[in-house]
Amino acid sequence: MSELLNLSLTEARDALKAKKITSVELTEAYIGAMEEGKGLNAFITETPEKAREMAKASDAKLAKGEGGAMEGLPIGMKDLFCTKGVLTTAASHILDGFKPEYESTVSQNLWDAGAVMLGKLNLDEFAMGSANITSYYGNVENPWRRSGGGNQKLVPGGSSGGSAAAVSGRLAIAATGTDTGGSIRQPASFCGIVGMKPTYGRCSRWGIVAFASSLDQAGPITRNVQDAALMLGAMAGHDPKDSTSANLAVPDFEAALTGDVRGMKIGIPKEYRMDGMPEEIDALWKRGAEMLKDAGAEIVDISLPHTKYALPTYYIIAPAEASSNLARYDGVRYGLREEGGSLIEMYENTRAAGFGDEVKRRVLIGTYVLSAGYYDAYYLKAQKVRALLKKDFDDAYGQVDAILTPTAPSAAFAIGENQDDPIKMYLNDVFTVPASLAGIPGISVPVGLSEDGLPLGLQLLGKPFDEETVLKVGHVLEQAAGFDAKPAFLAGSK
């Protein structure tokens, strides 16, 4: 069993194609792993029966030499993607009992490519959070532990915490995530795996419960860069049902992994060297640059002058959009309804009971910044700064092919830490948010361990719709780093 769980996504794909294993065997292994890993609380809903059916169908196709790019591969689906007939919660009480009559475009693309669904993965409520501690369905636990002992439970990062924990602890061979300000990349860094946010518009947002529409983007969470390339190819594509989806052909991302970065220019933005940043993060970053240099790339110091405004800008735009996107959860048509004596009272009761504190905080912030008299000072100004941030990157890409930065300012922290102060929590996204605002692609690759033995990732950013370069450089970095540390919990290892 553990041998099956040892296979990466692409290895399992090859083994299935070569008929060395079957999807049913692989899927059963993961159903067992989900059982074993229940303590991580990575899944909100498990769908083993569905998985078995899908695996059987995949095996039939594989036997005939047919099947899609993801045929027979059992994955987890972040519970922000609407899945037909399967409970979809966004980790919120307010979506109690909601079973969509439709399938999100990205999940449908994956099923069409042959992927097998293991279940719906836990996340921060409405994807709002950086530690997966805001879910109505409870905290997700990081499979890693600090090396110093004490066995303190750590957060997996967020918001795609369930996805990252599941892939890291081998409860799923890969998982979908969504990234609004770092929700794929930061948890990937915290869990020692790969997380990729593609360019805004690369994957359809249709059927993904919306958090902040101008920022939300789906992407893969995988064990390695090649897996990310495979899975992104299956997720991406133009969708006429999403007006912001890009009408571009999907390249063969795996083919981009040539291993050759000679002559490429990699930018190191000086503004990402922040006050109070842990020494080990800075050291890791330098090491990463060295690795790329050794591989033949040229390291170029660059400036992204508006970086320091990114976080405040993000925390205006994202809550503003969220406050409007979440208005539909009103108890009238679906999900939770708490009755009241009048329509207004019903709204108040429903939303008071249905939303958690962090969601309420952001709805309030968002409502405030859009209010008459404040709009110009907050929202409009934030949009202007956003344009400047985007221009920073446009200018930089005149000089370099990709940009290397840390993914997060720290390793995973303990559940309970950083919880008293929302601002401290928001700082987790300081390195990931600028790319979200600019809409550019980014990947987090595990490169080393912190002093107390926790994984640390580096982030590579690329030009709009140039995921190929991001993956290519990420792949080289991954090979050079040779990260092979394992978390404390690893399904099938006992």
Add this chain to the structure above:
Amino acid sequence: MSEAKSNLIQGATGDWEIVIGLEVHAQVISKSKLFSGAATAFGAEPNTQVSLVDSAMPGMLPVINEECVRQAVRTGLGLKAKINRFSVFDRKNYFYADLPQGYQISQYKQPIVGEGEIEIDLPDGSTKKVGIERLHLEQDAGKSIHDQSPSQSFIDLNRSGVALMEIVSRPDIRSAAEAAAYVKKLRSILRYLGSCDGNMQEGSMRADVNVSVRRPGEEFGTRCEIKNMNSIRFMQQAIEYEARRQIEIIEDGGAIDQETRLYDPNRGETRSMRSKEEAHDYRYFPDPDLLPLEFSEEFVEEEKARLPELPDAKKARFMSDWGLSAYDAAILVEEQETAAFYEKVAEGRDPKLAANWMITELFGNLNKAGLDLSESPVDEAKLGGLIDLIADNTISGRIAKDVFAEMFESGKDAATIVEEKGLRQVTDTGAIEELIDSVMASQAEKVAEYRSGKDKLFGFFVGQVMKQSQGKANPAMVNELLKKKLAG
């Protein structure tokens, strides 16, 4: 100046002028909704024309319906307005049970159509230009139904997401009659364009009316908005009432509160719906689910080339080609079908006679019978046939009215009725002379009086002769022959 003067309202302390601006919501004619594929037909069973987008299911996204954009552009062109090839959809946020998204997608700062104008036709035949400030596209809300249960409200989302054009006028309107003329003209243009059916009863056209009063020449006063007028008659009543109400308040030393009001047609009064303080903060911001709406100049030019002849152009042509008065022309061009009907009747005939017969007899009878022109028992060919019989002296105008009444009743054509009833005009000199002789013989005394200088009796003789002929004698010939005979 004299025209403006006639619009003034007499208050206890002097004259007042009403200032009116209208926001008309016109439902776009399109098969599907503004941002979803659901159907838009009126009168369907509740909640049968609702897509996942219209019911605001999680993760659903709007996609613009090109046909609605085309209709807005056509309408903009019909209003001689600036077409904005770059416009933006915004979210207007507020909570209501029949607004599933919790926001309405509308256009706030950058509408698809900018400034234009409408020329309205006033009852005295004069015209006046009313400025159009903008036209924008937006979604309609659903419908709340409160009268089905004592404790619950029901929601019908069929209308949710249907495309509306909001057409905003400048505050250029100065009376209830002008407001009525504005709505009629706008409706006429929309119907010509086929962009809105203008059916106010079904709610596919509704008006919010902003009313304020001022002393002539002074600054605008504080306005009140009367919401959701769906009848021109009620709108006029509401304006009259509201202006009077405001004048009374000001003349009593009070001030007008800016507020939204509703008109109650049963009581004939407006009443407060919500004050300015209670007004929503809509928190408008550009909808991040939609890209800005952009289209090419060619698209606009293509639509321009496809526009029909619009009411103003048609009216001008009717005046110059057919020699009609402004008043008659305005009436005949209000509906495209009426104008087409008229042109068929007028072709090859006396155009003024044709206009008179349509406006007086045909419209009069249709009105009385409560019929539309399309349901008229008298079609173009039949009305034309009647006019031909007048023109060639087969019947007199007087007889023609009876013939028309019979036509309207039976649907028969004029010639048949004239034949059946023997109504052919008598133009035989001998026959008319016989009638005159017989009248003169029986009225010998009156003949003597006439001949002794009582000229006024001439009319009496004409009447007698016509009566004898049962109205069929040609009146001109009767006159001529009578004069000769009486002269002896």
